[in-house]
Amino acid sequence: MTTTDALTVRRNELVRGLLDILPADAVLHLAEALRPYECDGLSAYRRLPMAVALPSSVEQVRAIMRLCHRLRIPVVPRGAGTGLSGGALPLSDGLLLSLAKLKSILNLDPVARTARVQPGVRNLAISQAALPHGLYYAPDPSSQIACSIGGNVAENSGGVHCLKYGLTVHNLLRLEVVTAEGELLSLGSDAPDAPGYDLMALMTGSEGLLGIVVEATVRLLPLPERAQVLLAAFDDVARAAAAVGEIIAAGIIPAGLEMMDKLAIQAAEAFVHAGYPVAAEAILLCELDGTNDEVSEHVMQVRQLLLRCGATEVRTARDEAERQRFWAGRKSAFPAVGRLSPDYYCMDGTIPRRRLPEVLTRIRELSVEYGLAVANVFHAGDGNLHPLILYDANRPGELERTEQFGARILQACVDAGGTITGEHGVGMEKIDAMCGQFAAPELAQFHAVKAAFDPDGLLNPGKAVPTLHRCAEFGAMHVHHNELKFPDLPRF
Amino acid sequence: MSRDLEQPIAERVREAAAQATPLAIVGGGSKEWYGRTPVGERLDLAGHAGILNYEPSELVIRARAGTPLAEIVAVLAENGQRLPFDPPAFGASATLGGSIACGLSGPSRPYAGSARDHVLGARIVNGQGEVLEFGGQVMKNVAGYDVSRLMAGALGSLGVLLDVSLKVLPRPACELTLAKECTAGNAIAAMNAWAGRPLPISAAAFDGIRLVMRLAGAETAVHSAAVRLGGEAMADGERFWTELREHRHGYFAGEMPLWRLAVPGPTPPIDLPGKWLIEWGGGQRWLRGELDPVHIRAAAQSAGGHATLFRGGDRNGPVFHPLVPAMLALQRRLKQAFDPAGILNPGRLYPEL
C-alpha cells in the first residue's frame, strides 16, 4: 500500500469514528472544508489536516480523545487560530480539534470575582461580561477581540497590562483538562494554592502538548477608578529605552509601558490617525491607573521624569476618547505595519530591559545586512520585543532570508540574557531556536514531562520542544561560539 | 557570604541515585516541621549561598538557594523594594530555596500574588544529578514548559533548587492598617465586597474579634481609601501583619494541631468547632483543635477547597489534602520524570511522591 492509500484508510477510519460522536456538520474532511484550518496567524506555514472535529461539549471532546488514542492518531488543538508561532498548524496525518464551539461563559461570580468559561470564549468577551459588575479580566493581548481563552492558556499570553497585572498564568484559578487518553482532570482550585504539584503552572503555556483545556476559571479584577495615558516623544531610541528604566527605578509600576519606533509610529499614524508625532524616533506610551488621587500624583511624577530623560514632548490624553486613540495606534500596530509591505514577520524575543539599546542597535545592523526593513513595537516595561520584519513572499528567497534574519534576532536576545519567546510561543516556528536556548539535558527533561502527561505522544507532536536529533542536526549547521551544544549525540 | 557548591551537590545526588539512598534536603531547617516526616540522609543547602544578580531597575533578583531569606529581604529594602508575596520565614535560618520549595506566601497573597507567581527561573539538580536551568531573569518567557514555577510548593521532591530568580517590586510609598470589631460573617462579607472595589487593599484578616485591613500605595490613595473603609488606624499595624505572617500572633501559641483550610474567599464561616483565624480575604482559614481530620477535609472540600495539617498532629499520616486517583497517578508519573529513583525528599508531600 502506498502512503497516500494508507492515509486514506486512516482518514476513513477516523471520520467514521467521529461521526459516531458528532453530528455530520461538526466533522470536516473534504479539502475545501479543511482549507480555513490550514494555518494559524503564522500564514507562512500551511498544511491540511486529515479531518477537523468541532465538538460542542466536554463529553464529545473526551470521546474524540478516546477515539484518537485508540486509533493512535495525533491531535492538534485549535482555539481561534490567531497564534503567531504555528502552534495550531495541522498535521497531515492528524486530527485538528477545534474548541471554537465551546464558547459559553458558564458562570460569573461578582462576589468571588471569578468567571468560569469554556475554552472557545474570546478574551474580550470575559471583560465585556464582567463590566456591569465593575470588574474585568486583566490579560489583554492585542488580539483580544478574536483570540480564545483556551489559546491564551496554551500560550500563556500577555498583553499591554501584564507588567502590573501579570500574564495569563497569574490570572487563572482552575482548569478542566482532557488528557490524551480522554480523562477529565481538574487543575488548580477555586481556593488558593491547590494541593500537590502545581500542574496548572505547567499546563499554562504548554501549547496543547500536555492536555486539552476544556474549561477555565479566571480571576477578575475591579476596574481601576481612573486610567490616564501619557505619550512621550523622543528623538533617540536609546533615550526612550533609558526612560523606561527610570520610571521603574522611581518606584512606579505603570499599568502599561509600550514603545514604538519611527517606522511603527508612521505606519500606525497613517492607519488609525492616533495623533502620534510622526517625526519622532520613538514614542513611549505610559498608562497609569489606580485611584483618582494616585493617578494624579503619578502623572505629575512621570511627566517630570520623562522630560528629565530627554523627551521632546510629553502629552497627557485630554479625555477618554484621546486615551483610546493613543492605544488604538499601538494595538493596531501589526496590521498597520502590514500595510507597508506585502508580508511581515513578527518576532517575540524578551531581554533584560537594560540591554534594550544594544539589542536595538544589533537589529538595525542586521536590517542593513539582510536588506530588509524592520519596524519595532514592544512591551518596553517587560523587555518583550516585537520586531516586525517587512518582506515580500513572492520574491524568490525573501522568506528564507527573513527567517534567517529572525533567527539572528532571537540569538541576539538569548545572548543578551533573554529568551526566544516572551508570549507567542515556540510552536513550529521557533522549534530550531529552542536548540540555541536549551541544552540536551533540559530538552530531555521536557520530553520526560511530556511523557508523564501523554505517554504516546499524541498531543500536538513535533511542536514546542525539539527532539534531540533535530537539535543535533540543527547544531551541526549553527555552531554557536564554536561550541557544540550536543557533544554526546551522534552526528550524521 | 557567597559560596558555590553546585558541583558537590550534584555529585552527591548522583551517588544517592546510584545507590537509591533517599535524601532529606535541608535549607535552614526553619520549616523542618512542615509536611510529612522527612526521611533520608541530610543534604544541606545552606552553604550554597549568595546573591548572583540584582539590578533594581530590572525588578529581578537571582540568588543561590542557601541565601538567607533575611539577607534578600534586607538587600531589597535597601533599594526600596520587596518580595511582593511576603513569604513567612518561620525562623531566622530560613533560606530562599526552602521558602520557594514550601511555596508559602504572606498576608498580601490575594492582592499581590503567590510565591509561584513571582518565580521567573530556577536552576535545579534533578533526581539523576543533572544540573538543569529553566526560565530566566526576564519577566516573560514561554520557551519550554514552565518547570521553574512547578518547583514552587513541590517541597524539593522534583529537584534540589540551586538558585532561583524572582520578580520583585517597589515598596509602596505608604501603608496604613485599619481595624474594626465585627463578627466573622460580617468580616468575610466586607473583605470580599471591598476587594471588588478599586481600592489599594494589600491585606485583610479577621483575628476573632476584629476585621483588620491594610492599605498600600500612593499616600493620597491610601488616605482617601481609609476614609471610605472606616475603622481605627492601628499604630502598630506593621507588627500585626508580621506576627500574623510568622505565626507569632497569640492565636498560634500552644501545641494544639494547626489546620490550614484554603477555600474560596466568600465562603461563609465554616461550621466546625475550634478556634478560627481568617486571612487572605477569607481564602486562608486557620483552625486549632483536636478534630477528626476526615471532618475537616470534608468541610474544606465541600466549600470548594482543601485542608492541610499545617503544624502538629500525626506527620506520618496524610498531611496534605488527598488527591483523586487519576491526579495522584499523574503526579506520580511526573515525580518519576524528574526523580526516577525516588530519592528526593521522598514522602514529604505524599507517601507516593
Ligand SMILES: Cc1cc2nc3c(=O)[nH]c(=O)nc-3n(C[C@H](O)[C@H](O)[C@H](O)COP(=O)(O)OP(=O)(O)OC[C@H]3O[C@@H](n4cnc5c(N)ncnc54)[C@H](O)[C@@H]3O)c2cc1C
Ligand atoms: C494581530 C495579533 C496580535 C497579537 N497580540 C498578542 C499579544 O499582545 N500578546 C500575546 O500574548 N499574543 C498575541 N497574539 C498571539 C495570539 O493571539 C495568542 O497567542 C492567543 O493566545 C492565541 O489564541 P487562539 O485562540 O487564537 O489560539 P490558537 O492560535 O488557535 O492556538 C494557539 C496554541 O494553543 C493551542 N490551543 C488552543 N486552544 C487550546 C485548548 N483549548 N487546549 C489546549 N491547547 C489549545 C494550539 O494547539 C496552539 O498550540 C497576537 C496575534 C495576532 C494575530
